[in-house]
Amino acid sequence: MSCAAGCKPADAPAASADGTRDKAGGPTIALMPKSKGNGYFVAAKRGAEDAASELGVKLLFDGPTEPDPARQNEIVETWITRGVDAIAVACENREAVSSSLRKARARGIKVVTYDADALPDARDFFVNQATPEGIGNALVDEAARLLGGRGRYAVITGSLTAGNMIEWQKAIERRNADRHPGLQRIALRPCDDLKDRAFAETTAILNAHPDVGLIMAICSPAVPGAAEAVKQAGKAGKVRVIGLGLPGENRRYLHEGVTDTVILWKVKDLGYLAVQAAHACLEGRLRAGATRHDGGRLGEVRVADGQILLGEPFLFTRANVDQFDF
Amino acid sequence: MSTDLRRARPVALVLGVLAVILAVTAPGFFSRAQLAPFLAGTAPVLVVACGMAVLMVTREVDVSVGSQFALCSVLLGLLLGEGCPPALGIPAAVAAGALLGAVNGALAAGLRLPGLVVTLGTLAIGREALRWAREGRFVQDLPPSVQWLGLGQSLGQWALALAALAVATAVSLGLQGLMAGRWVHAAGSDPAAAATVGVPVRRVTFGAFTLLGALTGLAAALNVARFTDVDPKTGAGLEMQVIAAALIGGVSIEGGRGGILGVSLGVLLLAALSPALVFLGIPPEWERVLQGAIVLASVAGGTRRAPGRPTP
Amino acid sequence: MRRPGIPAPSRETLLAALLIVEGAVFSVTGHGFASLDNVLGLARLACEGGLLALALAPVVLAGGIDLSLGSLLGLSSVVLGLLWRDAGWPWPWAAAGAVACGALGGLVNAVAVARLRANPLIVTLGTLSLFRGLAEALTRGVDTVTGFPAAFLSLGQGALAGGVPVQAPLLAAALAGSWLLVHRHRCGREWRAIGFSAEGALHAGVPVGRRRLQAHLLAGVAAGVAAVVQVSRVGQAKADAGTGMELLAVTAVVLGGTHLSGGQGSIAGTFLGFAVLAVLRNGLQLSDQPAELAGILTGVVLLGVLVLGARRGGQRG
CATH class of the missing domain: 3.40.50.2300 (Response regulator)
Incomplete structure (x- = not known):
């Protein structure tokens, strides 16, 4: 079965039918867009894939087909059952996803939000591209x-x-x-x-x-x-x-x-940084109160108030647009 | 033609009222700059609606036209992008549409399954498969010969509108004049009776599904010709738009009745609603309320027009 | 279409077999699929759709259809939120108001269908837009109500003894109630009779109008209850709640073997049909497959089951 939407083919899924995490490879990080089939989040996913291959992480990418907070909530719940190690979500609505994200944290899953935040107590860090x-x-x-x-x-x-x-x-x-x-x-x-x-x-x-x-x-x-x-x-x-x-x-x-x-902003970097941050949380390199985070190929990025800052919005014009591949 | 006219009267009335309101308060609506792109943009919808009307007269319905439209658009975009000339690409899109329609027709007519359910299935399959394959990526930078079929913008806009008008006229004449058209009416008003007098009911239904598919492919081509990119989400919600247009245009959901004139006016009315709100300065949150009210009003009108008809 | 040979299995048997196949496959491919947690979680997540499907079944049995249920869920959610936040009603009253809103919406459909004798497909196509439009107009589309009290949220997010979500007994009650109504009560017999032939039923003394009215009213109430369940589960009331759920409900009902022309169908079939869809979505996600595949397979399962069922003589009356 081909798996064009970016999930890695499940080669050995039988390893953990009981809900425990598969430790055979690296950790599993699940990345959720607000909706699928949206070029913006596809670009973010491409950045996330770069980070996943750098870090040896198994990346899952799934979300609602239309922006739908109730469905986002449902997907997080199912990921909790599946047993992923970290979840990175672009929240369609902060309250709607927060209840299930809190549950994920209570089960020891690291939670990062990107693109749009959840309530602060429902996540470890927010990768903030721009307010x-x-x-x-x-x-x-x-x-x-x-x-x-x-x-x-x-x-x-x-x-x-x-x-x-x-x-x-x-x-x-x-x-x-x-x-x-x-x-x-x-x-x-x-x-x-x-x-x-x-x-x-x-x-x-x-x-x-x-x-x-x-x-x-x-x-x-x-x-x-x-x-x-x-x-x-x-x-x-x-x-x-x-x-x-x-x-x-x-x-x-x-x-x-x-x-x-x-x-x-540079959307690819946003996806890249979301996976980087989730991985750093898992390894304990990124903890509450941190002020700096090693952003891999992006170098060191600033952290303030639980928010990892990607930088200001970028203005694409005729002069610079050809430098970007997304 | 006279029954056609009578059936189209309520929708013509509403459209007329809207037109008068616009003419008085916002005459800019009828400027060439607004009308030409509006008609060119409505042309594809009209073409699909004609096919839908024929199918609905046979007492069937197809809710998968939106995803057929998107599949044909993306296919055509990819073909043109590969350097295929429009003279080959457009027939290919029509053929692809006809094939998709034939699949629905084979399942619905061949296996006697309800078309609504069959096409609910093919709607999901087509839409999701396209999202999976394209991930929302546009088909970009089509060759310049594609836009407006190489006729240039002002000529091209009228060409699209005229093409749709030609399709509507042909379908209308066919429904009334041809043997096939009479078969369509017969199959829809009473399939059992039609079968006994020798109307090949199932083949008529199959044909109507295929025709709708082919017209949807053609409509996709007309739509692609307006732009330089193809959005793979194009046509989302098209099924509801054309079914609603057919219903308010006087096509009976119970089959057997319907004319293209009313359907065409229905298409115009629903398409005009959204730009009319812009011209009248009405907030967008009322748009759906108005749409629903128009459909419900046509229901009320329909029950009043045929009081004696038993609705089982 | 009568063909000699092996008799085809009944729809319920077919769906039960499909459910077992799904269970077997996903137990192998799905991480944590075969766990108690997952089964309980499914009950929580599937409740709203299940309620709509179960309530739609009588409408379809009686030869009708209701496409407005998803929109009505959205409108009821918004009413709940606004009554609680803006009108200052305590949440139990606001929840009751949402159910009342569902009932009122159902009544609008019911009156148009049963009293004005309009075609249910057209009516509910209209109210599909109308209810969603009203929800958007009430909130200007942009207004989202959140911050509900914990007691209310625990309805949707909390658990009873043993981790059983509140939704499980609710869904079970709805299942039992609709089964009794359809299979053990005069109502069900009469709905069927109307579906087979409204005119015949009328001559046989069935109160056709009243029965149709009741079916639509019930569906509206179910949409209102589903709105309460969803708002309390998700913690927000917004105009786009329940978008597309009408199609899920219709798919489940049809998959369950209920004929769209009316007359035939069972609650067990509807529930199994819904379960097949819900398990498919859940199992695929636990097997790390993308949401698009679940959509595609939903279509394939629907067509496949119909084609298999066509051997039994098709769906047309």
């Missing part, structure tokens, strides 16, 4: 820079109920009010995480609000969708496009000058 504030600030500051501090913008989000996007929207609104009163958000539209729908929504916004100066797409399929709409409307350069997305999906539009900036 919602960091993301919101970067987006609004970039919008203000492109619009010269004054203008109207519209936001395309994934779905109205996606937890992280709700956080980002709030952060965007706060930054907008605090620092850039000249900016005005005139529309917020969901695109169901579909590129084609983001295209249709952006087209409608461009025509309904001819004075819109910038489209801000905060889910990754929406960025190329919005860019294509602006391009087809013949408004490239006149209406700016920025967003949170993967550099690879936006390379063409960045080079064509349709999309100005794609904001993201």
Whole structure:
């Protein structure tokens, strides 16, 4: 059976049918995305695979097929039964996963969160790529820079109920009010995480609000969708496009000058660091109160308050996008 | 044609009201810049809905069209990316769709299994297999000759809309004029009676599934032609959109009745809802409420229109 | 389609055999599959879906369908959360409110189907959007209610004596109750009669409208109860709760041998069908297989069982 989604083929699974951990190889670390089939988390998984092969760890990668906190909770429960050594989760909703993560910790499983945190008592460490504030600030500051501090913008989000996007929207609104009163958000539209729908929504916004100066797409399929709409409307350069997305999906539009900036951290490093941190917890190299963590190929990274900091969001532009392979 | 018109009246009325509201408060909706991409984007949905209407007239339903649409889109994208010319790739997508439809048809008509359940199974298989294989990766950077079928944007947009209109007209004429069309109606209104007068009911059903698959493949090609990338999640929720469009367009879920005119208006109404909310400045959280209300209203309209009909 | 030869096994036997095969395979491939912990955990996790499937069975038996149950679960969850947090109701009242909301939603379906005689597929396709839309509108989609009191959370997360989750007796009660109703009570006989032929049933003096109403109402109540169970298990109330669960329930019911045209089917079959799906998902994950494979195999199992069952004469009346 091939196993394209990244789990290592279970070569000798019969070793531990009683629920004890298989110590034959290295430890088993289970990595959960918010949802599968999402390019962002696939990039994180590629980084995690690098770390797993460096450290001799067996990596499991699974999650809900659609972002679903109840299902995340269920998968953690099943991993507890399965007997993994460490779990790294990108939490769709902090309360929803925390109850099962606490249970995992009580059973001696190390718990790391990445991308989005659980409640602090439900995990050992949070690999923090950027806070919602960091993301919101970067987006609004970039919008203000492109619009010269004054203008109207519209936001395309994934779905109205996606937890992280709700956080980002709030952060965007706060930054907008605090620092850039000249900016005005005139529309917020969901695109169901579909590129084609983001295209249709952006087209409608461009025509309904001819004075819109910038489209801000905060889910990754929406960025190329919005860019294509602006391009087809013949408004490239006149209406700016920025967003949170993967550099690879936006390379063409960045080079064509349709999309100005794609904001993201180095997702591969995020997955890499999550597995690194989980492994260090297992080996006792990383304990509560630590201020430094050996991040393998990333060198030493800062730890504060139970949070391992990956660094600030990164701005991908036409100038640097070709340096990245995700 | 007159029954077709009568059946389309309620949905035409709602669409008309929406159009008047938009014309008064947001005339920009009818600008070329909005209308052309809107119609081009709705064209693929209309093509699928025509196939769905035919299938529903035979008293069957297919909830797997969304995953068929995605599979055909990705297949076409990969073929084009490998340098296959669109003149070969598009027929291949249509053939792939027809094959997927034929599998559903063989299970449903050949083994007499309920189509809803069969396609619930093939929906899951197709969608999950695609997610497994692609992991959400776009098929990127299709050759420039692909977009708008090489016709350029403004011409291409109208070409897509006209292609869908041509399909709708052909299906409509076929349903009314051809022997096959009469068979479809006969098989749907009373399969047992149809069989006794020599209508090959099971072959008609199989054919309707296959036709729907082929049209879904064609729709995928029309959709791919609008862009330069293929999103493997494309078509998620398409099944509900086209089934709802068929229902509010006057196609009977009990088979036997339905016309393409109503279905086309139903497609337009549901597709227009979301951009209309943008133009009217209505918050997006009301969108689903409105969708549900439109479907329920069509139910109420439907029961009033046929009071004597027993609904067992 | 009558073919001579070996008689095909009944659906229940087929599913039981499938369940045994799953058990045997996953005991070998799954880490910790054959442990008491896992069995108890399964009862906890599967409860909500099981409730919906068991409540859907009578609706389908009577020739109907309900696609709105997942959305109704979401709406009831939101109602629970808002009643507790914003209206300040104590949690037992808020939970009762959620069940009432489920009942009300079921009543909407019931009235449209039983009184207005509208087609249940269309009605519940409409309410599928409507209920989810109302849940989103009530919370603007973004509002998530969390921080429920521990006593409430222990309903979903706690355990009775011996580590048995609270969900286990609830699911058992639902199983027993629906079995009694469908197989030992006049209701069940009449649902079946309606499914076979509504007109015939009417002539035989069956209160067709009332029975249909009851089936939809019951399904709504089950969605409300499932909402309480899920909110207390997960600890949050949000508008997207239960997305897609209607399809899981329909799949389980059909897999269990209930004919979509109505008339035939059993509670045992429904429960076994649901168990086959739940064990498949659990076992595959414990065998380190990705979630996509579980989705694919769900489709394959559904088609496979249908094809095997087709030897018995197909599903059409």
